Amino acid sequence: MTTSDTRSMEQVLSDAQAAARAMAVAAPEERAGWLRGAAAALDATVDELVAIATRESRLPEQRLRGEVARTSGQMRLFADALRDGTPLELIIDTSDAEAVPVPRPDLRRMLLAVGPVLVYAAGNFPFAFSVGGGDTASAWAAGCPVVVKAHPGHPETSTRTGEILAAALCDAGAPRGALGVITGFEAGIEALKDNRVKAAAFTGSVAGGLALHEVASTRDEPIPFYGELGSINPVLVTEAAVRARGAAIAAGFVASYTLGVGQFCTKPGLLFLPSDHGLDDALMAARDVAAAPMLYSSIHDAFGSGVERFSKVPGVEVLVGGVEAGEQDSPGVRPTLLRTSARNLLDQADTLLEECFGPLALVVEYDDASEFEDAMSRVGGSLTATVHAEEDDHSWIQTLLVGVRERVGRIVWNGWPTGVAVAGAMHHGGPFPATVGSLHTSVGVTAVRRFLRPICYQDTPDALLPAELQDANPLELERRVNGQLTRDPVA
Amino acid sequence: MTTSDTRSMEQVLSDAQAAARAMAVAAPEERAGWLRGAAAALDATVDELVAIATRESRLPEQRLRGEVARTSGQMRLFADALRDGTPLELIIDTSDAEAVPVPRPDLRRMLLAVGPVLVYAAGNFPFAFSVGGGDTASAWAAGCPVVVKAHPGHPETSTRTGEILAAALCDAGAPRGALGVITGFEAGIEALKDNRVKAAAFTGSVAGGLALHEVASTRDEPIPFYGELGSINPVLVTEAAVRARGAAIAAGFVASYTLGVGQFCTKPGLLFLPSDHGLDDALMAARDVAAAPMLYSSIHDAFGSGVERFSKVPGVEVLVGGVEAGEQDSPGVRPTLLRTSARNLLDQADTLLEECFGPLALVVEYDDASEFEDAMSRVGGSLTATVHAEEDDHSWIQTLLVGVRERVGRIVWNGWPTGVAVAGAMHHGGPFPATVGSLHTSVGVTAVRRFLRPICYQDTPDALLPAELQDANPLELERRVNGQLTRDPVA
Numbered sequence: 001m002t003t004s005d006t007r008s009m010e011q012v013l014s015d016a017q018a019a020a021r022a023m024a025v026a027a028p029e030e031r032a033g034w035l036r037g038a039a040a041a042l043d044a045t046v047d048e049l050v051a052i053a054t055r056e057s058r059l060p061e062q063r064l065r066g067e068v069a070r071t072s073g074q075m076r077l078f079a080d081a082l083r084d085g086t087p088l089e090l091i092i093d094t095s096d097a098e099a100v101p102v103p104r105p106d107l108r109r110m111l112l113a114v115g116p117v118l119v120y121a122a123g124n125f126p127f128a129f130s131v132g133g134g135d136t137a138s139a140w141a142a143g144c145p146v147v148v149k150a151h152p153g154h155p156e157t158s159t160r161t162g163e164i165l166a167a168a169l170c171d172a173g174a175p176r177g178a179l180g181v182i183t184g185f186e187a188g189i190e191a192l193k194d195n196r197v198k199a200a201a202f203t204g205s206v207a208g209g210l211a212l213h214e215v216a217s218t219r220d221e222p223i224p225f226y227g228e229l230g231s232i233n234p235v236l237v238t239e240a241a242v243r244a245r246g247a248a249i250a251a252g253f254v255a256s257y258t259l260g261v262g263q264f265c266t267k268p269g270l271l272f273l274p275s276d277h278g279l280d281d282a283l284m285a286a287r288d289v290a291a292a293p294m295l296y297s298s299i300h301d302a303f304g305s306g307v308e309r310f311s312k313v314p315g316v317e318v319l320v321g322g323v324e325a326g327e328q329d330s331p332g333v334r335p336t337l338l339r340t341s342a343r344n345l346l347d348q349a350d351t352l353l354e355e356c357f358g359p360l361a362l363v364v365e366y367d368d369a370s371e372f373e374d375a376m377s378r379v380g381g382s383l384t385a386t387v388h389a390e391e392d393d394h395s396w397i398q399t400l401l402v403g404v405r406e407r408v409g410r411i412v413w414n415g416w417p418t419g420v421a422v423a424g425a426m427h428h429g430g431p432f433p434a435t436v437g438s439l440h441t442s443v444g445v446t447a448v449r450r451f452l453r454p455i456c457y458q459d460t461p462d463a464l465l466p467a468e469l470q471d472a473n474p475l476e477l478e479r480r481v482n483g484q485l486t487r488d489p490v491a
Numbered sequence: 492m493t494t495s496d497t498r499s500m501e502q503v504l505s506d507a508q509a510a511a512r513a514m515a516v517a518a519p520e521e522r523a524g525w526l527r528g529a530a531a532a533l534d535a536t537v538d539e540l541v542a543i544a545t546r547e548s549r550l551p552e553q554r555l556r557g558e559v560a561r562t563s564g565q566m567r568l569f570a571d572a573l574r575d576g577t578p579l580e581l582i583i584d585t586s587d588a589e590a591v592p593v594p595r596p597d598l599r600r601m602l603l604a605v606g607p608v609l610v611y612a613a614g615n616f617p618f619a620f621s622v623g624g625g626d627t628a629s630a631w632a633a634g635c636p637v638v639v640k641a642h643p644g645h646p647e648t649s650t651r652t653g654e655i656l657a658a659a660l661c662d663a664g665a666p667r668g669a670l671g672v673i674t675g676f677e678a679g680i681e682a683l684k685d686n687r688v689k690a691a692a693f694t695g696s697v698a699g700g701l702a703l704h705e706v707a708s709t710r711d712e713p714i715p716f717y718g719e720l721g722s723i724n725p726v727l728v729t730e731a732a733v734r735a736r737g738a739a740i741a742a743g744f745v746a747s748y749t750l751g752v753g754q755f756c757t758k759p760g761l762l763f764l765p766s767d768h769g770l771d772d773a774l775m776a777a778r779d780v781a782a783a784p785m786l787y788s789s790i791h792d793a794f795g796s797g798v799e800r801f802s803k804v805p806g807v808e809v810l811v812g813g814v815e816a817g818e819q820d821s822p823g824v825r826p827t828l829l830r831t832s833a834r835n836l837l838d839q840a841d842t843l844l845e846e847c848f849g850p851l852a853l854v855v856e857y858d859d860a861s862e863f864e865d866a867m868s869r870v871g872g873s874l875t876a877t878v879h880a881e882e883d884d885h886s887w888i889q890t891l892l893v894g895v896r897e898r899v900g901r902i903v904w905n906g907w908p909t910g911v912a913v914a915g916a917m918h919h920g921g922p923f924p925a926t927v928g929s930l931h932t933s934v935g936v937t938a939v940r941r942f943l944r945p946i947c948y949q950d951t952p953d954a955l956l957p958a959e960l961q962d963a964n965p966l967e968l969e970r971r972v973n974g975q976l977t978r979d980p981v982a
Binding site for chain 1: 595890906927932944
């Protein structure tokens with residue numbers, strides 16, 4: 001019931017559409033039940049799934065086990081969030097005959113599923129951003145059927161995950177059509193043009209994301225397209241921080257930019273250090289990172305080209321790795337660490353401020369804070385910016401942060417951007433090109449908002465309202481009634 | 492300081508950009524102060540403004556006075572909403588070393604102004620959807636500078652409103668650049684392409700809105716474009732409702748579709764009546780509605796063409812007005828009321844399911860509920876659907892509403908869709924073509940959300956956080972702390 005091997009794309013889309021109404025009217029707790037069922041099925045089949053994914057993705061088993069746990073964990077987080085109805089943003093304004101300039105009718109607003117959602121799975125997360133990943137889980141939480149365009153990098157993982165989840169959803173009472181999986185580049189574009197698809201979510205390259213965004217925006221009925229594209233994730237280290245814990249920062253940076261062979265969207269790509277940092281030896285630790293394979297051969301090749309392109313830029317010095325090292329270690333890759341000045345970064349911004357997917361980073365040496373600020377103003381929108389600083393820095397950093405936050409979605413203090421916590425307050429998004437659709441996140445509870453639109457009932461009899469909006473509040477949900485948040489019935 | 496007569500568009504955009512940071516960091520109560528100052532200035536100059544607008548827009552003075560009151564009223568509503576910080580969606584998750592699968596850092600999320608917003612003023616609301624209208628007020632509430640592309644239908648009203656509001660904002664402490672007004676078709680497109688503009692809002696035609704949406708979506712840095720385009724606003728009347736109060740419903744319908752010379756986006760364009768309704772005489776009251784001028788001559792001409800186009804459709808009968816009546820009454824127009832069957836509506840959907848701006852409506856006679864449902868499934872997305880029914884209808888209407896709500900943004904019960912209350916629970920939006928961007932509203936407190944994006948602070952020292960997110964909650968805002976909504980400090 002789940003894959004394009006057994007069902008045509010037409011069937012997948014038509015099943016999704018057929019499921020849309022039943023999923024939209026399902027009570028929050030019912031949706032939570034689907035998510036819990038799906039989570040349990042993932043956990044129960046982790047050995048089988050990880051075995052397939054290890055073979056297909058070349059990622060280490062331990063990492064993949066962690067990813068399955070994260071994937072089922074975020075399904076449960078969405079389920080928990082549904083319990084009190086928060087994602088539905090229930091607002092009730094009872095009638096007010098005295099309102100000026102005109103009397104106010106009884107108005108009751110809730111958020112409603114937009115309909116079938118198309119999810120483009122990512123190559124670098126076979127579970128957490130793939131068939132049952134965050135986009136899928138948040139769409140289910142919203143009450144939307146999901147059509148996943150599987151990533152070609154892990155086809156069998158996708159198929160098997162789809163089978164397991166579809167069966168689990170069915171057991172949990174979700175309608176057939178809650179999940180469909182399609183494959184193929186052309187199918188992914190055709191599905192996006194299909195009128196039955198009402199929103200799409202994508203994690204991948206800037207070029208691919210922009211092309212799909214244009215399709216979604218210019219079809220007869222434009223639909224929202226949420227794309228997480230490219231992010232360079234700058235890191236600033238102050239002089240005081242270098243003095244206090246320079247070696248630890250260098251080690252932390254090396255660990256972060258090489259984590260998962262540098263294949264995370266939050267990989268820190270720029271390390272701004274004061275010119276006299278003296279951390280060369282510590283940074284050389286990147287040499288000791290073991291060679292490891294990248295996700296698949298096209299990624300491997302693209303990384304090789306990236307290393308070559310960055311290394312050849314005038315004014316860029318190779319600290320670790322570089323072209324020759326890359327060639328030696330094929331089929332695995334070793335980290336590359338480059339160095340340049342803040343001034344040269346701006347002169348060579350066309351190359352050096354592009355994202356390079358994989359374990360490559362650039363140490364950028366600055367003479368003073370204004371050099372960092374100039375560079376930061378040129379860095380494209382990023383998912384994150386990281387600051388390592390000490391208490392003495394607070395006053396000037398406070399001013400600086402006001403500019404930094406205009407360029408990013410998350411500020412990380414004295415830590416590292418990789419390892420994105422799945423939580424209510426998490427934001428995984430940012431100004432373009434980090435995302436198209438910077439109002440939204442693809443990680444955390446608020447990711448549900450992407451797949452919901454408001455509906456308002458005016459003066460509608462209580463018996464005809466959805467339970468979410470009825471006077472008695474039978475589902476005991478959190479609602480804003482005449483301005484006050486409450487679970488009480490409407491008086 | 493406000494118009495393209497005295498400042499070039501370049502100056503307007505550069506002032507807006509220069510104002511962006513100061514406006515974004517302004518505390519909610521500070522923004523509320525700007526809004527209250529602007530509202531007071533509008534109210535204080537209502538005589539002058541209405542005199543200009545009456546001349547330019549051909550709209551009646553009383554209507555325009557009401558519109559100014561609504562415009563200042565909604566500024567105050569946004570100001571009130573800012574008092575407790577609700578639009579900022581503050582979420583704090585304190586660190587949790589025990590979290591699985593990984594420990595959770597301290598995460599604090601708030602919404603942040605996106606930057607300069609371009610607002611396209613509408614022709615049919617010289618105040619409420621123009622220079623100081625809902626889009627502008629919600630952008631200010633978000634902390635965004637606004638560049639208004641004035642509507643050519645009321646140029647002097649726009650200029651004078653801009654001057655009054657700019658001065659009031661300045662007096663209230665807002666930065667210069669909080670409001671700029673530009674004019675001209677080309678300028679409106681050039682501004683949308685400008686990299687300094689970070690979001691746009693539009694109220695107008697489907698064709699115009701789609702063209703601008705494409706510009707916004709395909710520029711180098713795509714930006715959100717919120718367009719309220721076309722809506723046909725169907726009305727269903729059940730047999731029981733006809734029996735109980737048919738004459739009153741007919742009178743109410745005539746009043747609603749002819750209100751403001753039919754120039755409201757919520758004008759009900761389709762009246763579904765049971766075939767044996769017997770309300771012909773009551774509907775003929777539309778004959779007695781006085782001729783009135785439309786907003787300007789191009790609108791007048793387009794209405795004449797629309798009347799002709801609709802009247803000539805096979806199977807359509809003229810009840811009131813029609814082509815000849817339209818010609819007789821120039822320069823004013825009189826209402827037209829047409830009649831057809833539900834089956835013919837579907838056969839002639841290409842013409843009859845288009846919106847016709849002005850006082851034209853179509854009575855659609857249905858034989859049974861399934862005919863209405865078939866027709867409703869073909870009606871384009873609408874801002875509203877209205878139902879007139881009695882208690883005996885509840886069981887079948889309940890089922891029917893599930894399908895109706897998929898097509899609209901607001902369901903009006905035993906009332907009329909014109910006269911949109913400005914309130915927290917209002918939703919003024921709907922599936923395409925009612926809007927591009929059906930996740931958002933252009934009326935009501937939640938309209939602010941269009942111009943805000945999330946930012947998350949991870950493990951950031953309290954002193955460096957914005958006041959909104961500091962432990963002590965110095966601004967006494969509503970925040971969700973570890974899942975619970977509270978105004979208390981973080982423990």
